[in-house]
């Protein structure tokens with residue numbers, strides 16, 4: 211036998227053990243704790259080991275059962291961060307992606323994969339009311355934000371005379387950390403992010419935005435982009451898109467929408483996203499509110515030429531000879547990556563398996579769960595809702611006890627998982643619903659677990 215070769219029989223047995231495990235694991239999710247009771251030293255003891263010289267064969271699957279006890283399960287009771295729930299058909303798609311092992315660079319390298327990714331991009335754009343936008347899939351929202359701002363920067367630099375002052379980016383104080391990171395990576399300089407104050411609903415204040423742009427123009431600084439948050443990470447606030455788009459247009463500034471958390475809710479509540487189609491670029495995350503397994507981010511943009519001017523640096527070794535427009539297409543001309551997974555396959559399978567209506571319904575349920583929690587919090591005198599709930603993030607606090615201590619107790623109890631946010635100087639308990647497994651009973655558990663944890667602090 212050649213090195214690395216596996217007989218068909220062995221492979222089938224190995225796969226069937228793995229798929230049996232997967233099915234049992236998914237079926238057991240609701241019995242599992244919302245967070246594993248493990249520690250850094252315990253996982254190091256179990257998994258930090260040298261690479262064995264001799265192969266262990268199918269015995270390696272024994273490790274998978276141990277791993278399962280030390281991962282964070284995708285239960286319907288996990289409400290931390292913006293954590294999608296890992297839809298199983300998508301997971302099967304991920305497996306098949308690796309089976310096909312397509313390098314989704316250009317049509318020549320991966321004909322069907324390229325065509326399917328372009329089709330899926332069209333579905334996503336159309337689903338959020340931005341039909342006609344082009345784009346590409348990528349690892350996640352951070353990468354999509356980086357690429358969106360890279361295009362904006364390229365465009366602004368091209369329009370500028372030499373020696374122009376550094377480019378500035380405008381975003382609300384509530385912006386996600388991936389935006390300052392992108393600005394730093396693009397060499398725009400950390401101090402060139404203007405954090406614009408927000409109103410009482412945590413939405414970017416357009417009067418302050420206009421003032422900041424005017425002040426930069428006065429000092430000869432070059433505006434590069436305005437970032438509107440559509441679903442700010444802490445509260446889900448949706449910046450006033452139409453007004454921001456009008457400012458961007460009249461000032462000639464690129465409008466990038468960070469929709470990694472919230473924009474896919476446009477499938478269920480399009481009226482909340484009025485003006486979205488005026489953006490120049492939009493990031494979104496199918497591994498958040500389309501419940502797909504990580505990684506599945508996406509950048510959409512209106513102007514493909516702008517993307518090509520930014521990312522097209524072809525070498526001779528990738529020259530496309532075929533002039534048929536469909537066959538000449540290459541994602542490396544429009545994105546950072548060259549080697550790319552066939553990410554679209556999981557979306558292609560999962561979105562069609564369930565159909566659009568099921569996705570719309572799942573998102574509507576998440577929105578409803580957030581309102582149920584907000585109502586349940588309002589009904590408890592010892593709790594206080596700290597921010598409006600425009601989408602599916604709910605920030606609240608216990609009025610008397612230490613909320614930091616409550617959070618630690620809630621996580622240790624293992625029934626529900628919450629994360630935290632800072633709201634008007636308060637330490638907030640934060641629950642976010644982007645989880646197709648959550649039931650209304652799980653929502654009420656959040657309140658009972660917080661109250662139980664607060665009571666334990668007395669004991």
Ligand SMILES: Cc1ncc(COP(=O)(O)O)c(C=O)c1O
Nearest residue numbers: 292350351352386388443470471
């Ligand atoms: C508003 C927002 N933008 C960007 C990101 C980054 O996305 P990713 O984790 O996929 O890189 C997140 C992640 O939660 C987010 O909530």
